[in-house]
Amino acid sequence: MWKTEYSDDGSVSCRTASLSVTTDTPSVDAFTLKTGKDFTLSTLPVRLGELSESMALKAKRRPHVSEAGDEILIEQENAIPFGSEPVIRRKIRLSEHLLNVTMDIEMRASNEMKDISAGGVVISGTVETVRLTGMPPKGEFTPVFSPEKDFAAAADGTVFYEEAFPPFGLVIASEQSVFELIVGDDFWRWTNAERIGGTSRFTVVKKDGALQFAWQIFTLKPDTEMPAGRNWRLTWAASWHDRASSGKTEKRVFKSVFSLDSADWQEASRAVLSARKTAKRKKSGKTENPVCLCSSGALNTLKKWLRTNLAAAEEGDVFAVTDILPHYCVSAGHMERAKLHSLPHWDLASLLEFKRWANRQLAPRGARLELIAAEGSEFKGFMTLQ
Numbered sequence: 001m002w003k004t005e006y007s008d009d010g011s012v013s014c015r016t017a018s019l020s021v022t023t024d025t026p027s028v029d030a031f032t033l034k035t036g037k038d039f040t041l042s043t044l045p046v047r048l049g050e051l052s053e054s055m056a057l058k059a060k061r062r063p064h065v066s067e068a069g070d071e072i073l074i075e076q077e078n079a080i081p082f083g084s085e086p087v088i089r090r091k092i093r094l095s096e097h098l099l100n101v102t103m104d105i106e107m108r109a110s111n112e113m114k115d116i117s118a119g120g121v122v123i124s125g126t127v128e129t130v131r132l133t134g135m136p137p138k139g140e141f142t143p144v145f146s147p148e149k150d151f152a153a154a155a156d157g158t159v160f161y162e163e164a165f166p167p168f169g170l171v172i173a174s175e176q177s178v179f180e181l182i183v184g185d186d187f188w189r190w191t192n193a194e195r196i197g198g199t200s201r202f203t204v205v206k207k208d209g210a211l212q213f214a215w216q217i218f219t220l221k222p223d224t225e226m227p228a229g230r231n232w233r234l235t236w237a238a239s240w241h242d243r244a245s246s247g248k249t250e251k252r253v254f255k256s257v258f259s260l261d262s263a264d265w266q267e268a269s270r271a272v273l274s275a276r277k278t279a280k281r282k283k284s285g286k287t288e289n290p291v292c293l294c295s296s297g298a299l300n301t302l303k304k305w306l307r308t309n310l311a312a313a314e315e316g317d318v319f320a321v322t323d324i325l326p327h328y329c330v331s332a333g334h335m336e337r338a339k340l341h342s343l344p345h346w347d348l349a350s351l352l353e354f355k356r357w358a359n360r361q362l363a364p365r366g367a368r369l370e371l372i373a374a375e376g377s378e379f380k381g382f383m384t385l386q
């Protein structure tokens, strides 16, 4: 069993990466993550009109190590003592190959809503190529990867992506290793500007030799009434691995397997592409849409499978969820806001959260869960999927 470690200089490390967050020394920095020799991720400050997170009051951060010692949680609070005194909070979780971040921008109603940037991330190091995971083709559910773009050869200022919505994911590669980043299952929050009288803009640009992924989540449209300040939550995650270990397909014996393809999902657990149409005939002849793992019904089915088999788990056993393909879906019911018309999301982060939950159940028995992507899928090796 490996452990995360917390050192006095304000950094924490797991076996594969180290996270620098000033902890005992009050600071206004967000955080920096270093993975091996190749990549360093640092965050950009949140900006609310004239106010910037970099003006925040210095504060201590309290790290919490999980009971098993394999995960660390740091809660960060950056309070801006000007204007309507907004606060930016982050929950940062680090485990062996995964960083999860939940960021809350807390605004009062009086906060001016003209120009809001949620910051973003900068990834520096020996970046050779970048691929983006984008919207599925019309009528399909699985996000698609762009061809590889040559980052190393691109001129400074090259724009790799510019849209009103973020890419679902980024795959950043050096010769040796790969760094991946995804937006959470709350895609609709990232793209909320349109619903409240604004526009949004997400860019991936080469800047000063590094990759900058910037998040302009709200710009008030001209001649539009300014909405009241509101709280805004965004979640995202990152993962890293050696290039050699991506997409490995070794044959293994699993204690118990749950195939997402062969389960008999309820209609309410399936992904939908339009709030009006619920079923769409697919080319393969199946009439039913694929599962959306943001739905509570689907998650309950997975949890029931694990609980049923838990008693038989022994040291070294590996449980597997197989035939995984992430899905895009707009069902507002899956986001537990059924009254709303349509809330676009995708389910990879929800699946990763299920894995975390499952491994907490299995760890005391020395067993674990793996997520296995569909055979031949480009998602093999992506974000800890095998």
Ligand SMILES: [Zn+2]
Pocket: 270, 271, 272, 292, 293, 294, 295, 329, 330, 331, 334, 345
């Ligand atoms: Zn859904």
